[in-house]
Amino acid sequence: MANFVPLSQAISENLHDGDTVAFEGFTHLIPHAAAHEAIRQGIKDLTLIRMTPDIIYDQIIGMGLAKKVVFSYAGNPGVGLLRRMRDAIENQYPRAIETVEHSHAAMANAYEAGASGLPMAVFRGYKGADLPKVNPNIKSVTCPFTGEELAAIPSHRPDVAVIHAQKANERGDVLIEGIIGVQKEAALAAKRVVVTVEEVVPDFKGLHPNLTVLPHWTMTAISVVPGGAHPSYAHGYYARDNAAYLEWDKVSADRELFSEWMKTNVLDAAPEVFAERVKGL
Amino acid sequence: MSDFTSTEMMTIAAARALSSKDVCFVGIGAPSAACNVARLTHAPGITLIYESGTIGTAPDVLPLSIGDGELCETAVTTVSVPEMFRYWLQGGRISIGFLGAAQVDRFGNINTTVIGDYAKPKVRLPGGGGAPEIATSCGEIFITLKQATRSMVEKIDFFTSFGHGDGGDHRERLGIKTKGPTLMITDLAIWKPDPVTKEFTVVSLHKGVTREMVQETCGWTVKFADDLAETPEPTELELKTLRDLNERTRIAHSGGKAA
Numbered sequence: 116m117a118n119f120v121p122l123s124q125a126i127s128e129n130l131h132d133g134d135t136v137a138f139e140g141f142t143h144l145i146p147h148a149a150a151h152e153a154i155r156q157g158i159k160d161l162t163l164i165r166m167t168p169d170i171i172y173d174q175i176i177g178m179g180l181a182k183k184v185v186f187s188y189a190g191n192p193g194v195g196l197l198r199r200m201r202d203a204i205e206n207q208y209p210r211a212i213e214t215v216e217h218s219h220a221a222m223a224n225a226y227e228a229g230a231s232g233l234p235m236a237v238f239r240g241y242k243g244a245d246l247p248k249v250n251p252n253i254k255s256v257t258c259p260f261t262g263e264e265l266a267a268i269p270s271h272r273p274d275v276a277v278i279h280a281q282k283a284n285e286r287g288d289v290l291i292e293g294i295i296g297v298q299k300e301a302a303l304a305a306k307r308v309v310v311t312v313e314e315v316v317p318d319f320k321g322l323h324p325n326l327t328v329l330p331h332w333t334m335t336a337i338s339v340v341p342g343g344a345h346p347s348y349a350h351g352y353y354a355r356d357n358a359a360y361l362e363w364d365k366v367s368a369d370r371e372l373f374s375e376w377m378k379t380n381v382l383d384a385a386p387e388v389f390a391e392r393v394k395g396l
Numbered sequence: 397m398s399d400f401t402s403t404e405m406m407t408i409a410a411a412r413a414l415s416s417k418d419v420c421f422v423g424i425g426a427p428s429a430a431c432n433v434a435r436l437t438h439a440p441g442i443t444l445i446y447e448s449g450t451i452g453t454a455p456d457v458l459p460l461s462i463g464d465g466e467l468c469e470t471a472v473t474t475v476s477v478p479e480m481f482r483y484w485l486q487g488g489r490i491s492i493g494f495l496g497a498a499q500v501d502r503f504g505n506i507n508t509t510v511i512g513d514y515a516k517p518k519v520r521l522p523g524g525g526g527a528p529e530i531a532t533s534c535g536e537i538f539i540t541l542k543q544a545t546r547s548m549v550e551k552i553d554f555f556t557s558f559g560h561g562d563g564g565d566h567r568e569r570l571g572i573k574t575k576g577p578t579l580m581i582t583d584l585a586i587w588k589p590d591p592v593t594k595e596f597t598v599v600s601l602h603k604g605v606t607r608e609m610v611q612e613t614c615g616w617t618v619k620f621a622d623d624l625a626e627t628p629e630p631t632e633l634e635l636k637t638l639r640d641l642n643e644r645t646r647i648a649h650s651g652g653k654a655a
Contacts, residue, residue, distance in 0.1 A: 141448055141477055142463025166477070167525070190522030192461030193424060201520045216509075219447060220481040220529040227478040239486050242572050243558025244528045249514045264571065294448045294463050297477045327476075350465055357460050357649045 117287020229304025
């Protein structure tokens with residue numbers, strides 16, 4: 116039986132100052148509500164891992180709660196740049212952050228290696244690219260059978276993985292469908308897993324046997340937060356709020372506007388607001 | 397048709413380079429429009445793959461991001477991102493990678509990481525995403541971008557994705573077995589690499605474009621093919637397909653609540 120708890124408790128019990136955390140979701144099922152809870156609780160000095168940092172890491176970084184970001188694409192998907200993250204990198208505002216940059220292939224391989232219990236990931240990558248010159252964690256190994264030189268990077272082993280999923284059953288098994296990204300690998304690579312779900316159903320009977328299900332005993336805490344992925348989407352529940360992504364481009368461009376937005380929509384808000392935000396989407 | 401924009405010409409010229417037998421890894425923006433125009437006109441059998449794991453997708457509107465729900469709903473299958481990069485891209489199952497660029501040089505090397513120094517960048521761009529491995533694992537690479545001296549540069553600030561390096565056999569010397577950039581389509585011209593030096597050379601000018609216009613918007617001294625051609629202008633069908641697609645996309649993406 117998994118641990119169904121309110122989101123505030125799921126975060127406070129599992130995410131601590133200085134932790135390495137992966138809030139994952141590949142454009143779909145991004146755990147916005149959980150990230151906002153972490154920001155509200157002021158959990159700081161975080162090392163953030165994520166393939167596509169996007170809005171939630173822009174928010175955590177903009178609030179000065181991150182010390183390091185491990186990533187492969189720092190963009191606002193389909194819109195442009197991440198302006199708070201850029202301000203931190205270019206102007207050290209509100210604090211300097213360390214960046215560790217990879218390619219998508221590298222990040223995906225590192226999660227898979229972490230889930231596999233391996234110390235490193237091996238893949239054919241980074242040929243001719245400059246990233247190995249600026250990221251000392253990109254090294255190479257020689258295949259002992261063919262002599263081919265392959266890229267090697269450390270596996271991801273976050274303290275905590277935070278994901279959003281469509282549903283849990285009453286036992287606490289968690290189902291993800293649609294674009295499944297790297298959530299399964301991130302969850303299995305982490306020491307602790309916090310998941311928010313749209314709803315809880317009695318059981319998963321009658322569903323296709325090959326759907327992506329994370330068994331209840333791989334979950335540390337589950338919180339029911341309808342709409343918890345907004346403004347990203349939850350396949351089968353609500354669509355992406357594209358206008359919100361465009362709005363973020365304006366909000367994040369201005370330090371004061373950003374602070375006001377965060378106060379109104381995050382610091383003074385609660386997880387319950389997310390259900391309202393996805394109505395009509 | 398004589399009434400078309402240079403961007404429309406670019407997209408349509410890029411679409412024409414694709415065929416039904418291609419398996420294409422699609423970047424967002426101009427590549428996505430070109431790939432879908434190809435699918436909706438002369439290449440209905442083309443397999444379009446986006447890095448979110450959607451394989452064989454056939455979106456009715458262009459996605460705003462590489463992970464829009466539309467891509468998944470219309471795909472033959474949707475796989476995890478590690479599977480996407482390991483089995484499908486690294487496994488050598490993708491014939492064409494279609495990339496855009498913030499900066500490109502004459503050998504088709506691409507920068508989408510930083511303008512200026514990496515440690516103290518003038519502009520921090522989003523970064524490589526899937527591109528570093530797309531550039532070396534796909535059978536060949538098509539590049540599409542609008543010409544400007546700030547984007548077509550003598551020397552790129554950062555090698556995000558390797559093209560032909562310093563030219564010649566640089567790829568082979570690094571042990572890369574794929575062809576790399578074989579085609580570059582801009583809003584003014586079609587470019588192909590010289591078979592030996594691998595320097596991109598203009599092989600066709602779009603209608604109404606002069607050599608001077610190509611040179612003025614390019615940061616290196618442009619080479620033109622001896623048998624320079626004129627790109628056939630868009631047909632009525634091509635133009636209608638692209639405009640309808642753009643209009644459906646505009647309507648679909650104006651949704652949402654925050655506006």
